Amino acid sequence: xxxxxxxxxxxxxxxxxxxxxxxxxxxxxxxxxxxxxxxxxxxxxxxxxxxxxxxxxxxxxxxxxxxxxxxxxxxxxxxxxxxxxxxxxxxxxxxxxxxxxxxxxxxxxxxxxxxxxxxxxxxxxxxxxxxxxxxxxxxxxxxxxxxxxxxxxxxxxxxxxxxxxxxxxxxxxxxxxxxxxxxxxxxxxxxxxxxxxxxxxxxxxxxxxxxxxxxxxxxxxxxxxxxxxxxxxxxxxxxxxxxxxxxxxxxxxxxxxxxxxxxxxxxxxxxxxxxxxxxxxxxxxxxxxxxxxxxxxxxxxxxxxxxxxxxxxxxxxxxxxxxxxxxxxxxxxxxxxxxxxxxxxxxxxxxxxxxxxxxxxxxxxxxxxxxxxxxxxxxxxxxxxxxxxxx
Ligand code: GLU
Numbered sequence: 001x002x003x004x005x006x007x008x009x010x011x012x013x014x015x016x017x018x019x020x021x022x023x024x025x026x027x028x029x030x031x032x033x034x035x036x037x038x039x040x041x042x043x044x045x046x047x048x049x050x051x052x053x054x055x056x057x058x059x060x061x062x063x064x065x066x067x068x069x070x071x072x073x074x075x076x077x078x079x080x081x082x083x084x085x086x087x088x089x090x091x092x093x094x095x096x097x098x099x100x101x102x103x104x105x106x107x108x109x110x111x112x113x114x115x116x117x118x119x120x121x122x123x124x125x126x127x128x129x130x131x132x133x134x135x136x137x138x139x140x141x142x143x144x145x146x147x148x149x150x151x152x153x154x155x156x157x158x159x160x161x162x163x164x165x166x167x168x169x170x171x172x173x174x175x176x177x178x179x180x181x182x183x184x185x186x187x188x189x190x191x192x193x194x195x196x197x198x199x200x201x202x203x204x205x206x207x208x209x210x211x212x213x214x215x216x217x218x219x220x221x222x223x224x225x226x227x228x229x230x231x232x233x234x235x236x237x238x239x240x241x242x243x244x245x246x247x248x249x250x251x252x253x254x255x256x257x258x259x260x261x262x263x264x265x266x267x268x269x270x271x272x273x274x275x276x277x278x279x280x281x282x283x284x285x286x287x288x289x290x291x292x293x294x295x296x297x298x299x300x301x302x303x304x305x306x307x308x309x310x311x312x313x314x315x316x317x318x319x320x321x322x323x324x325x326x327x328x329x330x331x332x333x334x335x336x337x338x339x340x341x342x343x344x345x346x347x348x349x350x351x352x353x354x355x356x357x358x359x360x361x362x363x364x365x366x367x368x369x370x371x372x373x374x375x376x377x378x379x380x381x382x383x384x385x386x387x388x389x390x391x
Contacts, residue, residue: 017128
């Protein structure tokens with residue numbers, strides 16, 4: 001065997017910890033262990049029937065061939081319609097590319113836009129894959145730490161301070177993974193002002209836009225003003241709102257020149273997203289939307305239950321998320337590195353949660369409550385016993 005000298009771009013990154021831990025939890029379950037998994041942000045609901053029926057029909061109709069790299073024209077049109085209807089963003093199908101999940105839309109963006117020397121501002125706690133994607137593209141992630149004092153949100157001043165002449169992109173994610181925080185319309189407007197003044201790009205990851213609680217609203221930064229629109233790129237997907245994680249359908253919307261560049265990369269990487277899956281996505285956007293609300297209401301009940309349970313555990317605290325299906329907990333009183341806390345919790349109590357370290361923050365951990373109430377209640381009993389034993 002020749003010497004295996006891996007490319008430096010691979011050695012500089014780590015595997016996705018959310019996927020590693022959820023795979024470990026699944027493997028333990030397969031061994032017969034009773035594991036309560038709160039690891040991957042994956043809704044436990046089945047994909048709604050009308051979406052599955054549309055994909056089945058597409059299969060029966062022979063939609064099993066290669067398709068256009070940027071996506072089926074009908075889906076690109078449906079996405080443009082959705083962005084207009086739901087987000088007040090005026091895009092044509094030429095401004096949209098269908099990608100292999102929301103994750104791959106960001107991967108394509110980073111590789112089409114970022115080059116060595118470019119800085120990308122990422123507020124922490126961040127979703128595990130943002131900095132790694134920037135690194136793979138050869139850029140420099142500039143991490144701006146936030147704390148519970150500002151509800152884990154970046155302020156306009158902090159953003160302004162982080163901007164340098166090398167800044168090319170700011171990554172905004174609201175509702176946020178991992179904190180569940182939602183930027184208010186006023187906060188979004190203030191951030192848009194900084195982006196416009198500095199003349200940088202902002203990518204708005206809106207994958208959790210439909211999962212909101214307690215009257216929180218989602219404003220897309222591109223809808224703030226025509227100037228904000230000119231600086232905005234949208235990333236979104238079907239996984240969370242429609243419980244379609246395994247389908248791998250997402251999209252990117254932005255200037256057509258950028259979309260063409262991402263499409264050029266995609267033509268050499270994946271050719272196109274699974275053709276019949278795209279017909280399921282069309283049904284998701286154009287069919288009845290009550291399934292989204294039914295799932296949201298289930299998350300809302302679980303959210304209240306889990307907040308109550310965590311707050312009753314001496315030594316733990318949490319802020320109140322207004323979106324997504326994550327509870328971000330403060331474990332700093334236990335004075336254990338978050339990685340140790342989570343791996344011991346998994347080994348001793350068979351409860352899987354994600355250490356803050358994965359999200360660029362310490363003294364914290366993320367609990368995904370996209371799981372059934374029984375698992376939530378049993379898991380919180382075990383978490384309580386674990387914290388008691390280690391306090
Ligand atoms: N985005 C989800 C999470 O954060 C799924 C896993 C992943 O893609 O990272 O858990």
